[in-house]
Amino acid sequence: MIEGILIGLQTALSLKNILMVMMGCFFGTIIGMLPGLGPMTAIALMIPITYGFEPATGLILMAGVYYGAVFGGSTSSILINAPGVPGTVATAFDGYPMAQQGKAGKALAIAAYSSFAGGTISAIFLLFAAPSLSKVSLAFRSPDYFALMVLGLTAVSAFSSKGQFLKAMMMVTLGLMLATVGQDSLSDITRFTFNNMNLTDGISFVLVVMATFAMSEALTIILKGKDPSRATKQISLSQLGSIKLDKDERNKMLKSIPRSSVLGFLIGVLPGAGATIASFLAYGMERNYVNEDEKKKFGKGSVHGLAAPETANNAACSGSFVPLLTLGIPGSGTTAVMLGALLGFGIQPGPRLYMTNPEIFWSVIMSMYIGMVILLILNLPLIPYIARVLATPKNFLIPLILFFSVTGIYLMSFNNFDIFLMIGIAVVATFLRLYNFPMAPLILAFVLGGLIEENLRRSLLISDGSFSFLWDRPLTAIIFGGTILLITWQIYKGFKK
Amino acid sequence: MRISTDKIISLLFFILSALYLYQTYQIRVFSFDENAPFNAKTFPTFIAYLGMFLSMLYVVLPERIPSKVDHKVLDYKSTLFLIVIATIYGFIILRAGFFLSTSIFLFFSYYFLGERRWIWMFVLSFPFVALFMFLLHGLLDIYLRDPFLKMLGIIG
Numbered sequence: 001m002i003e004g005i006l007i008g009l010q011t012a013l014s015l016k017n018i019l020m021v022m023m024g025c026f027f028g029t030i031i032g033m034l035p036g037l038g039p040m041t042a043i044a045l046m047i048p049i050t051y052g053f054e055p056a057t058g059l060i061l062m063a064g065v066y067y068g069a070v071f072g073g074s075t076s077s078i079l080i081n082a083p084g085v086p087g088t089v090a091t092a093f094d095g096y097p098m099a100q101q102g103k104a105g106k107a108l109a110i111a112a113y114s115s116f117a118g119g120t121i122s123a124i125f126l127l128f129a130a131p132s133l134s135k136v137s138l139a140f141r142s143p144d145y146f147a148l149m150v151l152g153l154t155a156v157s158a159f160s161s162k163g164q165f166l167k168a169m170m171m172v173t174l175g176l177m178l179a180t181v182g183q184d185s186l187s188d189i190t191r192f193t194f195n196n197m198n199l200t201d202g203i204s205f206v207l208v209v210m211a212t213f214a215m216s217e218a219l220t221i222i223l224k225g226k227d228p229s230r231a232t233k234q235i236s237l238s239q240l241g242s243i244k245l246d247k248d249e250r251n252k253m254l255k256s257i258p259r260s261s262v263l264g265f266l267i268g269v270l271p272g273a274g275a276t277i278a279s280f281l282a283y284g285m286e287r288n289y290v291n292e293d294e295k296k297k298f299g300k301g302s303v304h305g306l307a308a309p310e311t312a313n314n315a316a317c318s319g320s321f322v323p324l325l326t327l328g329i330p331g332s333g334t335t336a337v338m339l340g341a342l343l344g345f346g347i348q349p350g351p352r353l354y355m356t357n358p359e360i361f362w363s364v365i366m367s368m369y370i371g372m373v374i375l376l377i378l379n380l381p382l383i384p385y386i387a388r389v390l391a392t393p394k395n396f397l398i399p400l401i402l403f404f405s406v407t408g409i410y411l412m413s414f415n416n417f418d419i420f421l422m423i424g425i426a427v428v429a430t431f432l433r434l435y436n437f438p439m440a441p442l443i444l445a446f447v448l449g450g451l452i453e454e455n456l457r458r459s460l461l462i463s464d465g466s467f468s469f470l471w472d473r474p475l476t477a478i479i480f481g482g483t484i485l486l487i488t489w490q491i492y493k494g495f496k497k
Numbered sequence: 498m499r500i501s502t503d504k505i506i507s508l509l510f511f512i513l514s515a516l517y518l519y520q521t522y523q524i525r526v527f528s529f530d531e532n533a534p535f536n537a538k539t540f541p542t543f544i545a546y547l548g549m550f551l552s553m554l555y556v557v558l559p560e561r562i563p564s565k566v567d568h569k570v571l572d573y574k575s576t577l578f579l580i581v582i583a584t585i586y587g588f589i590i591l592r593a594g595f596f597l598s599t600s601i602f603l604f605f606s607y608y609f610l611g612e613r614r615w616i617w618m619f620v621l622s623f624p625f626v627a628l629f630m631f632l633l634h635g636l637l638d639i640y641l642r643d644p645f646l647k648m649l650g651i652i653g
Contacts, residue, residue: 166555170510173548184537191524223576399606419587435564453540465534
């Protein structure tokens with residue numbers, strides 16, 4: 001492991017990669033700060049740029065963007081009560097009241113320190129958990145992978161759909177349908193191409209991500225532009241106040257950080273859970289831990305109430321890398337986007353990544369530490385200036401997002417069919433979003449579609465066409481049982497209401 | 498009886514799944530693969546039936562949280578303008594080249610969204626795209642075909 005850490009440090013500490021982490025953190029913060037644009041959009045916009053780099057460098061850039069976007073989301077939550085990402089909704093509960101009391105600077109500092117601590121502590125957990133899990137996951141066979149991927153899709157649908165499980169599952173199906181367009185990987189038979197040569201290689205992953213996130217987000221912002229509930233509040237940068245914390249505030253923060261880090265990391269590892277659930281659970285848990293006096297301050301500017309969700313959402317970000325790096329299965333929409341980017345580099349994440357590409361495996365982990373430090377150094381003093389981004393008029397912002405989306409696709413294929421396809425998918429996605437059909441399950445299913453088919457193919461061939469492979473091996477049976485339990489729970493919840 | 502938009506979308510999804518199933522049966526697999534436990538049709542067939550089952554379930558079951566969309570507050574006009582202008586951009590990008598088409602696309606997008614600060618509109622279109630192209634050509638070494646700039650003799 002020491003050797004791996006050194007390899008990782010050597011790669012992550014090269015001048016180019018440090019610059020990439022800095023750029024990633026900076027742009028991630030800016031994009032994440034803009035209400036409606038989250039880490040997935042931020043990473044999606046970066047993918048075309050990363051294809052010009054080495055895989056490790058590209059992944060380091062995307063990890064920086066991820067952390068930066070989560071932190072940026074906290075800034076808009078605190079300053080204008082408009083969370084940039086769902087994972088920072090709980091941050092607004094106490095961050096925004098603090099800002100209204102003239103303590104916006106302190107709230108931002110608590111968010112920055114908590115994010116740093118949560119991210120760093122969970123990166124240490126990742127350092128130990130990932131190699132161990134990699135060794136365990138070598139025992140995984142095709143039926144286990146198939147069952148695990150189905151569990152991941154079910155879990156993402158259950159957790160990300162806000163009670164709309166069936167809608168999320170329909171989106172999973174749509175994602176799988178899109179994934180089957182193009183040549184079949186084994187027989188090379190073309191499917192669903194309608195004799196269009198442009199579809200022979202399938203639909204590009206970047207195109208689907210850009211269309212369903214970046215472009216669709218931009219169209220949704222314009223579509224809902226007249227909605228008074230979405231009016232962006234203006235902030236006065238002169239009202240930020242001091243960023244220095246007193247002893248009492250530091251002590252309160254230090255009590256919340258360890259427990260929220262552990263909780264956040266564990267939630268992040270679970271497929272489908274992630275930063276949003278982690279931050280809400282940490283907020284609830286913290287409320288139960290503190291004394292009665294502190295409990296009354298929750299929702300009115302409590303330090304505990306701000307530190308806990310901020311720590312947990314960053315810890316969950318690191319945790320979500322565990323299934324991605326060790327099993328090759330993303331646990332969230334954001335890591336699904338990263339998996340797609342890795343596949344684009346020709347790298348298959350999974351237990352063998354640890355052995356075949358140790359420089360990537362370790363440099364991503366090490367760059368997380370570096371990213372956390374850079375995020376703290378860069379963002380804390382620059383916050384008053386970075387916050388000005390919140391005042392960017394949408395008349396300029398939206399066309400620029402569209403420009404980066406269209407250009408990103410054009411640069412990859414140099415044909416306009418992809419542009420039209422992207423516009424078409426974005427229009428459908430915008431309409432579906434309006435009626436609360438979640439997009440994260442679609443992306444996850446699209447990315448996993450090929451792998452699911454591959455593992456199902458192997459499993460069925462081994463078992464001679466029988467579905468008994470789902471319960472023949474104890475491990476497969478346990479994972480498959482988890483899926484059945486999750487579906488049953490969702491059905492039970494539906495009938496109860 | 499009034500049917501909600503969510504259920505109409507589900508019905509459309511059912512039709513999509515049915516069409517997908519029809520297309521699945523049109524896939525020609527190799528004769529030796531026809532009766533194999535798994536061929537190019539197998540996975541799409543599962544997906545199609547899953548889609549039909551889920552959408553029917555949504556239509557049949559009572560709705561827990563029906564989506565409420567207030568169409569009065571939605572800005573369809575601006576959204577449609579953007580979609581149209583992006584489509585036109587897609588049409589002209591190969592003919593007019595990246596620089597001219599992108600700059601015009603940005604300029605008109607700002608205009609249609611209600612912006613009237615002409616200097617900013619200009620700066621964030623023509624010079625901005627020129628800078629972007631310089632970064633692509635000069636730093637990342639990505640070639641962009643541009644008949645317009647080629648005609649002017651700016652790029653080779």
